[in-house]
Amino acid sequence: MNHVTSKDGTLIAYERVGRGPAVILVGGGLDDGSENAPLATELASRFTVFNYARRGRGASADTLPYAVQREIEDIAALIAEAAGPAHLFGVSSGGALVLEAAAAGLTIDKIAVYEVPYMMEEAVQERFGQYVDQLGVALREGRRGDAIALFMRLAGSSDDDIAAARNSPLWSGLAVLAPTLAYDAACLGDGRPPAARLARITQPTLVATGAVPDPHTGGLQPGFFDEAADAIAATIPKAERLIIDGQAHVADPVALSSVLERFLSR
Structure with a gap:
């Protein structure tokens, strides 16, 4: 386990695997980086993968009071460690954080997000x-x-x-x-897609969802993640919308790595 020091002095823990262009994986709710570990392994044959524990999770420290800007600074520290620019991939609320980081102007190459839970209704x-x-x-x-x-x-x-x-x-x-x-919750703001900030994103951006309802999110209205993804893709100038067959909210790392490799290698 390695560490970088964020701007406010918080130590952020990460694992680095593979060789090639840098990809930083950003996890979602109740995840300390473990969920993305299999994906990191799959991507390691083509990329240098930074899989980190967001602040307050796993081996990463925390500094109060919390602010989304601090998490953006954590990503900036990882990009610096990777000798950026780097690709970013975020899942669920981690996808919202990735979009905020890109809108803030960090040195990012390409962006991919999966099932960001913005709310349209x-x-x-x-x-x-x-x-x-x-x-x-x-x-x-x-x-x-x-x-x-x-x-x-x-x-x-x-x-x-x-x-x-x-x-x-x-x-x-x-x-x-x-x-x-x-x-x-703070990364999602008021829950709605932040259209004005998303419109600032200039990087090629993959906006993906799965095609299979997840049993753990079965109480959400049909098309919840698709509606949010459509709104994101309609706002970001260089966005590409993709539905991944056979995948639910927690996607299979082999299927997901194949999609990411194709997009990030173009």
Whole structure:
């Protein structure tokens, strides 16, 4: 495990594998970098892959108060470590962070995002605002389990799914990451695609979704991720929209690496 020092002095942990052009992988909610580890292995034959733990996760440190700008500075530190420019790939809320980093003007080559959970329906945006308020209360009161349950319910999990998760051996690990749910929420702003900022992105950008409903997000309205992806692609000048057959919200690393290799190598 390696570390870079972000602008505010926070140590950010990352693993580096492979050789070739640099690709930085940015994880989503309740992920400490573990979810992207198989993808990093798949991409390592063609790229130098930086798979990092976002601040407050895994072996990365944290500095309060949190701000999205600090996470953008973390990515900037990784780009500097890679002797940039570098490609960026972000999944779910990590995709929103990647888009914010690009809009902020970081030295980025190409961008790819997968199933960014921006919200197109007003009712869903209202639910998201309520979630943010309730999440803040739960975290301030130290109710990390309730914070995770709120997130799962927002993502469409049923009460049975949440009860099963609470009884799972994975629950304690999720509880450690619970405070970072507020960070993911901050990356999504008010939930709507930030059109004015997205329009600043000049890099070639792949905006991808899967074609298979995910059982863990089954409570979301049909086409939730596709509508968001269409809105992103319509706003970024050099965006390319892609639906990956056979994939759900957590995509198979082999299938995903094949798509990314083709796009990033063009």
